[in-house]
């Protein structure tokens with residue numbers, strides 16, 4: 001559990017937005033500090049993608065990990081225009097871009113990323129292949145809400161198992177299930193056999 005005093009100001013503002021808007025879907029511990037930690041490890045000129053901005057809690061933790069870097073990009077995609085507008089209105093470092101749109105439609109247009117937090121219906125429960133395709137070699141994909149014990153509805157349980165299977169069966173990935181928080185799965189995309197000139201094309 002993150003102590004309140006350790007929660008960065010930008011994350012607290014995003015949590016306050018969630019309370020004000022009655023938005024229930026913010027990411028839960030330990031996802032925030034984990035995102036910050038993984039963001040801090042992205043390579044020079046690295047790129048990070050979040051699918052599902054919500055009120056910006058995950059975005060704020062990712063920005064916390066990136067700090068004052070000026071060589072990185074952090075892009076986040078939100079379908080709901082009013083949420084995206086509320087998040088955009090906050091004070092973000094220049095490397096943050098909030099896209100409004102459908103993650104599945106945008107994914108093929110955004111290029112490749114060193115770290116992806118897939119936290120929307122699109123690109124996770126559906127269209128997960130597009131998200132895996134968007135991982136740069138050596139890139140990390142993080143998903144939460146994977147603890148089967150949290151679900152009783154057979155459709156939800158089947159969806160969790162489908163995501164697990166898609167990740168575990170993809171030969172491009174090395175996968176770790178982490179029984180923490182809401183249930184995490186972290187996957188790394190193996191380097192391509194024949195290295196391309198750029199990790200991002």
Ligand SMILES: C[S@@+](CC[C@H](N)C(=O)[O-])C[C@H]1O[C@@H](n2cnc3c(N)ncnc32)[C@H](O)[C@@H]1O
Nearest residue numbers: 025026027052054057058079102103119120122
């Ligand atoms: C679980 S919340 C995201 C929480 C946020 N990542 C955080 O860390 O607090 C899921 C978000 O995905 C958005 N969403 C749903 N369908 C989407 C889609 N097709 N494309 C992009 N965003 C979508 C929802 O509006 C919602 O804000």
